Amino acid sequence: MARGSTTALVGAAAVTLLASAGASQEGGTRPSAARARADRIVAQMTLDEKIALVHGLFPPMAAGKTREELIPSAGHIDGLPRLGIPIVRESDASLGVANQVEQRKGDVATALPSSLATAASFDPATARAGGAMIGAEARAKRFNVLLAGGVNLTRDPWNGRNFEYLGEDPLLAGEMAGAHIAGVQSNRIVSTVKHFALNAQETGRMVADARIGEAALRMSDLLAFQIAIEKGRPGSVMCAYNKVNGDWACENDFLLNKVLKRDWGYPGWVMSDWGGVHSTAKAVTAGLDQQSGQELDRALYLGAPLKDAVQKGQVPVGRLDDMVARYLTGLIETGAYDAPPPAAAQPINYGRNADVAQAAAEAGIVLLKNENGVLPIARTARRIVVIGGNADVGVLSGGGSSQVRSVGGAPVEIPLAYGGSASFARITYHASSPLAALRRALPDARIDYLDGRNLSATLAAASQADLAIIFATQWTTEADDVPNLRLPDHQDALIAAVAGVQPRTVAVLETGGPVLMPWIDKVPAVVQAWYPGQRGGEAIANILSGRVNPSGRLPITYPADEKQPVRPLPIGLNRVAASDPAVYGIVQAESFPIDYVEGADVGYRWYERKRLKPLFPFGHGLSYTSFRYAAPVVTGGRTLTVTLDVINTGERAGADVPQVYVAREGSTAPMRLAAFRRVELKPGETKRVTLTAEPRVIADYDTRLPGWRIAAGRYRVAVGRDATDRSLVSTVTMAAATMKP
Incomplete structure (x- = not known):
């Protein structure tokens, strides 16, 4: 499968949205060939046939409700x-074809590193390769819709x-999600993009009411979704559990009708999250x-109640037709309609797919700190001790619906009691044992x-x-937030104690995100390995030994305290009652x-x-080589571009990620990431690259237009290696411009 461009940029042309690809007639645009075909199919259907397509089964609880084979999984229609x-x-398929608690006995799949690790690569090609791999395995296992694309x-x-998810920045998250979705759908199956929108915490996720102004929402979370949809063209959008400004996300007219379908011209279908529907007429x-x-x-809202509402005129027949046509359009446009899943499972090249997972892990591991050249491990290190983290048997993964039963099995698996x-x-x-991988990488050393x-x-x-080398772990999961940012089980004390007796200590973090590091001044080298997937041990060993030069960059800020x-x-930490294990982890509480x-x-x-000065800023990441920027040229007018030389001034091949941040001169608004590119360079090599800023990042959203507005005038442009780097700043004049929502 083609890996696609490594360029992670959006030009002004990308602002033309999906309306041209075929929205419904309700949006006033000319229907696409896929929508026209879907409409012809719908015209031949009975009312009961239409109703049957707008709700789906949850196979583990749906015995006897269909004559078709129910594969234990997330959904069936x-x-x-x-x-x-x-x-x-x-x-489920955020990180691979999921099989959380082994519903399908013996069925394994390739496990990618966490999405946050993929985001740390700052490389859409890496995201696309992972999506293409997952999609191929899903088709071979007879699935044709993947609940992927978390943004x-x-x-x-x-x-x-x-x-x-893919971090805190809308441009990075949107670009990476779009590439992943496109990779999945290259297999003629559907990927969702999810969870639309503001599903930003798990504590009380079923009842929380996310409140934010429209302009701020458009310039943050919605922009990430918008870019992901433009780049990936997902067949379906999954709405979220929570409320947004008072209305449930799955019955939110502003989000679904006004933004997604009207403003963005989205042609596919909106599916609910599992357990996220609350009404019939209002929702549809x-x-x-x-x-x-x-x-x-609580009820089959889009079954008999919907049929009754249509027959009584409470829901127009045209709306039901549109629902079914959108479902068929998503299947047709992705190729899933004309390429149904195979009748029997197909062979999978797990070895080749594991290479994809390992490459993603190596691209996303971040070298946070490396004083005195402690890393890579010198060949003179004859005696090494590896401590903790179950590093002798494997690497940690995150919990919840994304959990993959990976090839090779689970050497550690602990059930939860609450x-x-x-x-x-x-x-x-x-x-994937880091200890075993280190022993292979360093055969002349004694490693205990x-x-x-x-x-x-x-x-x-x-x-x-x-x-x-001390491995520290923090397990995180869907449906539960962590109570604090400290490493659990007294690991901070252990790291500090080890560093107190060994000045050459390396901390390797397998965590779901940022953690506090009260020991940071005592530990000379820190590696963020995230949840590194089924070849994570090999990837970590390659980074530590220097076989692979670290190139990951933080997609998320690490707080100092x-x-x-x-x-x-977590908001609502004391408001949420314990969940009923019989209800798939769904928590019921007051909103x-x-x-x-x-x-x-x-x-x-x-x-x-x-x-505020963070512990480590967004975009930060070190290398075993060094880079320099030279001869920058910044141009403005209607499009902002930055052209510069990226030079590898060291003795190792490596990858750098120049980042462009922009803010209007005189504005109090923070600078925003407007462009980035991952650049691979040999020792001494120079590449001249051009980065084109995403115009909606330069703009502000104006609800009075409505749409995006770039104010004419001077703008500050910073080119740097992280969000705090202001070593290369210039100004440029931009012309006034407006763009549709």
Whole structure:
């Protein structure tokens, strides 16, 4: 499968949205060939046939509700053979074809590293390759709709699902999600984009009311979705559990009708999240097209109640026709309609796919700190001690619906006794041992392992070694937020103690996102490995040994202390009752508000606005080589471009990620990431690159237009290696411009 361009930019032409690809006639645009074909099919259907296509089963709870084979998975919608409409089988698939608690006994799949790790590559080609791999495995396993494409921005570092998403910046998240979706759909299957919108925490996710102004929402979370939809053209959009400004996301007229379908001209269908439907007439009138996993809702709202509402004239027949036509359009445009899933499972080249997962992990691992050249591990290090993190057997993965039963099995798997995810998540490791991989990479060294539980033995071993590598873990999961940003189980104390006896200590973090590092001044080298996937051990060993030069960049800000984030603790932490394990981890509680006071200033923008110095800024990442920028030329007018030389001034091949940040001169608004590119360079090599700014990042959203407005005048342009780098700043004049929503 073609990997696509490594350029992560959006030009002004990209502002032309999907309306030309075929919105419904209700939007006033000319229907696409796919929509016209869908309309012809709908015209031949009975009312009952239409109703049957706008709700789907949750296979684990749907025995006896269909004559078709129910593959244990996320969802199932019967086909309509007389009209050639294929059966639809849906699987969770953020990081691979999921099989969370082994519903399908013995069925394994390739596990990518966490999405946050992929985002850290700053490389859409990496995201696309991962999506293409997942899509190919899904088709081979007889699935044709994947619940992938998570693009919710990281507003709070303690969100338990941050590892599934793509960081805090709308341009980066949108570009990476779009590439991943396009990769999935290259296999003629559907990918969703999710969760639309503002599903930014897991505590009380079923009842939380996200509150934010329209302009701020358009310039942050919605911009990420907009770019992802433009780039990836997903067949379906999944609406979120939570409320947005008072209305449930799955019956939110502003989000679904006004933004998605009218302003963006989106032609596909809106499916609900599992357990996210609350009404019949209101939901479908507001833009919901399909009820997913009907057994998880309080009622089958889009079944008999919808039929009754249509017959009584409470829901127009035309609206039901539009719902079905959108569903068929999404299938037709992606190729899923004409290429139904195979009748039997197909062979999969798991070895080749594991290489894709390992490449993604290596591209996304971030070298946070490296004093005195502790890394890469010198060949003179004869005695190394590896400590903790179950590094002798595997690497940690995140929990929830994205959990993959990876090739090689799970050497560690711990069931949960309580919590929102207890019914569908386990603390699970992939069978990829960093210890074994290090021993292969460094055959001349003696490498011992201690689990860290015996502190005296651990410190004695560390003090006698040439180098200590301590693996620290933080498990995070869907349906539960972490209570704080500290490493659990006294790991901070262990790291500090080891560093106290061994000056050459390396901390390797397998976490779902940022953690505090009270020991940072004592530890000379820190590596952020995220959840590195099924070849994570090999990827970590290659980075530590220097076989691979680290090139990841942080897609998320690391706070210096717990007071720096906008909200220091999960909102509603004490308001949410324990979930009923029999209801798929769904938490029922009273609704509560979340006021996103930061507005569009998410992540690094908040830190700049409040003049806070983070522990590590967005975009940060070190290398074993060095880079220099030279001869920059910044041009303005109607399009902002930056052309510069990127020079590898070191002795190793490596990758750099020049980043362009923009703000209007005289404005108090923080600078925003407007363009980036990953550049691969040999030692001494120079490449001249041009970065074109995304115009909607330069613009502000004006609700009076409505649309995007670039004010004429001077703009500050910073080219740097992270969001705080102001070593190369210039000004440029931009012409006034407006763009449609």
